[in-house]
Amino acid sequence: MRTTEQVADEFQMTMLETFLKPMHREGIKFVAIFGAVTLVLFLLWPPLGWLGVGLTIWCYYFFRDPKRATPIREGLILSPADGVVSLIEPAVPPAELGMGPDAMTRVSVFMSVFNCHVNRSPVAGRIVSIAYHPGTFVNASLDKASENNERNGLCLELADGRKIAVVQIAGLVARRIVCWAEKGQPLRAGERFGLIRFGSRLDVYLPEGVEPLVSLGQTMIAGETVLADLHADEPRRFGEVS
Known part of the structure; x- marks a missing residue:
């Protein structure tokens, strides 16, 4: 006792x-x-x-870097960032990642200057490509930020051969994207791979047929919140902010 x-x-x-x-x-x-x-x-x-x-x-x-309790069940896709889901829509991944011209479901997580900005891998997979693209610095919550802003993208290949893209996007205040992961490196789900300084956003491009299990306005926790499930067959979720 x-x-x-x-x-x-x-x-x-x-x-x-x-x-x-x-x-x-x-x-x-x-x-x-x-x-x-x-x-x-x-x-x-x-x-x-x-x-x-x-x-x-x-x-x-x-710049805090708290520990996170990462779910480890196979098939889970986790949020790569703390913040709020700002966009869920079909979009073509950045061309520099070489993932083809077809649109994928894109889930965007917007980080304010009060969120933790350490980014974590959404899945367990191998990095098959990393591509940096210089650009402008408009508000990261806007749709055009995915195309126009400074960004750094990672293409991750899963064990079953499917691919997921996670893209770091600089925001209105941010001027520096940090990524210490390297091409060919395997990442664990929830493993830290980079950060963005002072306000930004992360986009996750889901494989075909995978629906997000989050809704617009939902608060996300990097490495903990389940964003989607490769094995789930339920329809897309919708939420109401109250």
Whole structure:
């Protein structure tokens, strides 16, 4: 039987883990810059310094990299990003990925500047192609962002030969897409493969005949929320925001 002290220690640890998340190494230099500017602001005028403290905390929070409990059942397609489903529509994958001219069902997850921006693989598969495309920086929630914005796409081949595309798209504020995965590399479902700095979106292109199990406006958690199921035969889901 646990003692009162043990219960209190466990509760304290749970609260710390809730609010204090590990930070991805990509954020270290940005937090350092924000911290240095904050010190200067305190020297100039203390109220500005406190504003800098708030921005520094936000910067740390932006680059957080929390652990996720990834479902491991075969056939599940997971959300590659935290955020909100902003688009579900047929679209042709980016030409540079070499996936052909036929339209696939595209599910777009929009990330605000308050979401975790670490991206995770939606499936277990091998990367058969990676293609970077420079572009503009319009609002990532808009449909034209998929074609016009800076983007980086991965084509993943599944064990059964089918292919899925996941595309990182820079947003209005974002200017840097980071991808540390390489062509030919196998990825586990939920494995981290990149991030986008300061507001963006991810598109997932589903294989033919696979319907999304999410609806517009639904909140997604990278590596946890089931976006689709390769083995499911139920029709597309529709939801209502309330």
